[in-house]
Amino acid sequence: MKTLNKTWILILIAVVVLALVWVAWQYGFFNQLVTKEEALISDNDTTAEIDNDLNAVDIGSPDEDLKQLDSDLNQL
């Protein structure tokens, strides 16, 4: 009787473990454990994060670089 109970408990544990593994796999948990090549786009960028990214894009101005030429030009 006791042996039978033990067997059922083991089977129940096995089923629960398998269920947990299956759920983890479904939600891509295992994929996160694998080192991947750096992705440019992440999984959940919000509009606020995208906004910050866009604000960080600086087109710049070549003015300073061009002014540096002027000191030489004035000597010619």
Add this chain to the structure above:
Amino acid sequence: MNRKFISSFLTAVFCLVFVFSVAAQTNAPSREDIKAKKTELNTHLKNERETAKKRIETAREEAKNAAETRRVELKNKISTLRDEKKKQIATRLDEQMARLNARWTDHFNNVLDRLSEIIGKIELRADKAQAMGKDVSAVRTAIQNAKTAIESARVAVETQVKKTYIATFTSEDKLGAAFKTVREQLHKDLFGLRDGAMKSTREAVKNALQALKSVPRVDEEPKATTTPSQ
């Protein structure tokens, strides 16, 4: 005791089977679609970067070869100058102007890569919103406009890369004026590119983001929704 245990075990198994079947019917295709789209976008962005980089390198090589004769002529003329200091300055200015054009076209190209990446992020967020049943048609149009603007700007940057800035002068007293003319042309071209194609591209990306922001609760992640069982 044994019967009780077996019945509870069977109940547990039925519960798990129910959870499995419900989970299998959840929004799985959408989640997979979004995952696939993310991978596709990342691959596309990397390819686009590589292609743009190669285009710039090719254009630079072409420009260098095309201007080779004129550059040799300039070097020869500089070598005939009597003033040693002027010789050094003229040589330095010629190198600096070429370097400046290369530096700024590389910078503009990097900015376009970054804007392209941001458009990818907007596109993915729009996909998620669409998966949640939201209307993103205005966002799609704005994304397409931004993509067109990025491509036009890439062509403009490539055109700028192909330009060469080599002074031509007939006599030593006209040396300064010749270099000033070239400097002004470089200034005009770089600012023209920055204030034209580059700024309008940034604006187009900003418009796409604004369109995305106007979608209600757009930052919500798609939740698992049950589809009717067959």
